[in-house]
Structures are given as C-alpha cells and as structure tokens.
Amino acid sequence: MTRTTPAPPVDVTEKFPELVEYARTTVRLHPRPGTPAVRDSHIGGPLLWPAGEAWPTCDAPILDVAGDFNQWRPDSPRPCVLHSERVTEYPYSEELPEDIEAAVDEWDEETRGDYQSLLSIAPGCKIGGWESWHLTDMYELPCTVCGTETEPLLKLASSEWDGGSGPRWQPCEERHLVSNEPQYRDAHEPTALNLGRWGDLTIFVCPMSSEHGFRVTIQ
Ligand SMILES: [Zn+2]
Structure with missing residues (x-):
C-alpha cells in the first residue's frame, strides 16, 4: 500500500532561496506491521543471510552503544513491511550558515515553528536526509578513522510523527x-x-569509506 506525504504548505525556497543548495532527498521508510517475506523490504521479521556464513558478532562497541539505547530491545522490533517514499528535506537551522540560520529562526518564531515542524526534516524511520538536533542541539560527529564529518544513513524512530510534525508528515x-x-x-x-x-x-557513516565504522546519536 502507498503512503503519501502531503505537499508542503509553502515552498520554503521561495522565502529562502539560499536553501535550494541544501535540499536533500530522503527515503521515508513508512514501516507498517505485517508479515514480510525474507526478500521484502522490512524491519523486524526474517533476515536474509547467506547459508554457511557466520552470524556477525561484535564486542565492546555494541555494549557501549547499548547503554545509550536505554529501553531498546534489539531483538524485538515488530515485523513491518516498508512502503518507501522519496521526499525533500532541508537542514536543521543550526546546520546553516549563521546569517541564514538567524533569518530562518526569526521566521520560525513568527510562524510558531513552521520551518522546524512542517518544512525541514521528516519524522519517523528514514534513509539519508538531515538530522534533527532538537534534543541536544547540533554537535560534531567526526569519523573515528579519518576525521571527516559523518553523514546520516539510517534513522530508526519510536514514532512516525508527533503533535507538531503530524499536520505535515502524517500520510x-x-x-x-x-x-x-x-x-x-x-x-x-x-x-x-x-x-x-x-x-x-540515527546511524551516521563516513562519506570517505564504508569501512570506517559508524557513529550514533539519539534525539
Ligand atoms: Zn572516515
């Protein structure tokens, strides 16, 4: 079944043309409970794994990360089928150059959060796009191997929208x-x-090499 994000209430690039160069395509995964077959795109449920290849194991890094996951039970996502959809995102304002950030923040205050809630970053499970730093404020997540700033790869979310973002992003x-x-x-x-x-x-990866491990943030 299709899941469709409504069009934005306004084209934010008409208000702020500088944002055009910061647009990123994001894939909203739209997981929904179901009974995925092993070859379906899914979260939870059966995992396609080569016969005869050992199940991957990891020592300290996983234990460290698990402490941050708090109540996450990594073996227990409900099996979901994905109904993927491409949408356009714009950055959290703190990611923008100072002058644009100030203008966006001022407009956001006037509109009671339209940019942050409705026009910039999709809530819910997704691939790519921009990170929403609403809990901690933005901080750097450099690659631990080469120092390059990592980029968002996959976001897993506890819910697909909230009271603020629902009016735009609820399918x-x-x-x-x-x-x-x-x-x-x-x-x-x-x-x-x-x-x-x-x-x-959100799991962040290094744009220089997929061999450089990952970083994680919880927002
Ligand atoms: Zn790297």
Whole structure:
C-alpha cells in the first residue's frame, strides 16, 4: 500500500532561496506491521543471510552503544513491511550558515515553528536526509578513522510523527485514523521500538569509506 506525504504548505525556497543548495532527498521508510517475506523490504521479521556464513558478532562497541539505547530491545522490533517514499528535506537551522540560520529562526518564531515542524526534516524511520538536533542541539560527529564529518544513513524512530510534525508528515492515507485506536497505533508506532525515551536513533557513516565504522546519536 502507498503512503503519501502531503505537499508542503509553502515552498520554503521561495522565502529562502539560499536553501535550494541544501535540499536533500530522503527515503521515508513508512514501516507498517505485517508479515514480510525474507526478500521484502522490512524491519523486524526474517533476515536474509547467506547459508554457511557466520552470524556477525561484535564486542565492546555494541555494549557501549547499548547503554545509550536505554529501553531498546534489539531483538524485538515488530515485523513491518516498508512502503518507501522519496521526499525533500532541508537542514536543521543550526546546520546553516549563521546569517541564514538567524533569518530562518526569526521566521520560525513568527510562524510558531513552521520551518522546524512542517518544512525541514521528516519524522519517523528514514534513509539519508538531515538530522534533527532538537534534543541536544547540533554537535560534531567526526569519523573515528579519518576525521571527516559523518553523514546520516539510517534513522530508526519510536514514532512516525508527533503533535507538531503530524499536520505535515502524517500520510494522507492515515489521516482518518482516530488517536488511541489500534489502527492509529499501528501507523504511529509501527515498530514498537522505544529508543532512548521515545526518541530517534540515527546511524551516521563516513562519506570517505564504508569501512570506517559508524557513529550514533539519539534525539
Ligand atoms: Zn572516515
């Protein structure tokens, strides 16, 4: 089934033409509970793995990261089928040059958060795009091998939208659902993951080499 993000209420690049060069295509994964086959795109459920190849194991790094995951039970995402969709994102304002950041923040204050909630960064599980630094403020995540600033690869989220972002990012096909009913929860919290305290976990990778490991942030 298709999941469709509504068009933005305004074209933010008409208000701020400088943002054009910061546009990134993001793939919203739109996981929804189901019974994925091994070759379907999915979260949770069966994993395609070469017969005869050992299951990967990892020592200290995973233990360190697990401490940050708080209530995450890595073996327990509810099996979900993905209904991927490409959307355009613009950066968290702190990622912008100072003069543009100031102008965007001023406009955001006037509009009570339209840029941050409705126009910049998609909530929910996704690949690529920009990170939302709403919990910690932005900080650097350099590659531990070569020092290059890492880039977002995959975000896993505890929910697919919240009260602020829902008016833009809740899919058209699910707007009729009533809060607290099971069908709403299936759309809003499809994976049943609880990352941090109902936060989002993003895995960052080095643009120079896929062999350079990863960094993680929880927002
Ligand atoms: Zn690197």
